[in-house]
Amino acid sequence: MFSGAQVSVYPMSDDFVGIILGALGALDPWRDRLRLETDDLSTLMVGPPEILFPAMRDLFVAAAASGAHTTMHATISRGCPGEPDDPICTPVAGPPPEMDLPTRIATCREAVAAAPESTQTVAAQLSLYPLGIGHHMDEIYGCIAFLKSSGTFDRSKNFCTALRGDAGPVFETLNQAFTGFGSAAAHLALDVTVSANSPSDR
Numbered sequence: 001m002f003s004g005a006q007v008s009v010y011p012m013s014d015d016f017v018g019i020i021l022g023a024l025g026a027l028d029p030w031r032d033r034l035r036l037e038t039d040d041l042s043t044l045m046v047g048p049p050e051i052l053f054p055a056m057r058d059l060f061v062a063a064a065a066s067g068a069h070t071t072m073h074a075t076i077s078r079g080c081p082g083e084p085d086d087p088i089c090t091p092v093a094g095p096p097p098e099m100d101l102p103t104r105i106a107t108c109r110e111a112v113a114a115a116p117e118s119t120q121t122v123a124a125q126l127s128l129y130p131l132g133i134g135h136h137m138d139e140i141y142g143c144i145a146f147l148k149s150s151g152t153f154d155r156s157k158n159f160c161t162a163l164r165g166d167a168g169p170v171f172e173t174l175n176q177a178f179t180g181f182g183s184a185a186a187h188l189a190l191d192v193t194v195s196a197n198s199p200s201d202r
């Protein structure tokens with residue numbers, strides 16, 4: 001199965017170049033387990049979900065450490081029928097596909113509770129799109145139930161769910177939403193925006 005993300009980071013600072021280039025160093029511990037390709041719009045990160053989400057977390061936390069209002073947008077996909085299987089993407093964790101929905105929700109919640117904290121507070125919003133399955137609304141409602149009990153839930157919004165908390169549990173919540181819901185054999189996409197140091201929080 002192919003899994004990856006298109007990721008863009010936006011520091012609201014005159015030193016945005018220095019912040020972005022400095023934050024890229026946070027990806028160094030993950031580079032041997034990811035395929036990275038950068039162009040003038042985004043960076044493609046290809047790899048298994050349990051690597052993708054910690055790598056995105058570390059990239060964002062490093063950029064946000066500047067103190068500038070920083071946002072990140074990511075489109076994350078697994079099982080895209082237009083992409084070939086790639087051994088680098090093989091997951092080594094996640095709920096078994098045959099696990100019933102209530103058990104998956106509980107398992108995902110436990111993973112968030114065990115996530116290490118980073119000391120960086122973030123806000124995030126996500127929209128989950130399980131494609132190519134007839135019971136997609138069951139999976140979406142199951143994901144929403146998980147999000148509301150995750151400990152990082154902030155509020156429901158039009159077209160998305162908002163999260164808030166330490167970056168560690170928030171990014172683990174995103175990881176569990178991505179891996180815990182939707183058919184294991186079908187295409188699934190997750191649209192995510194993360195923000196830190198927003199002036200609207202003041």
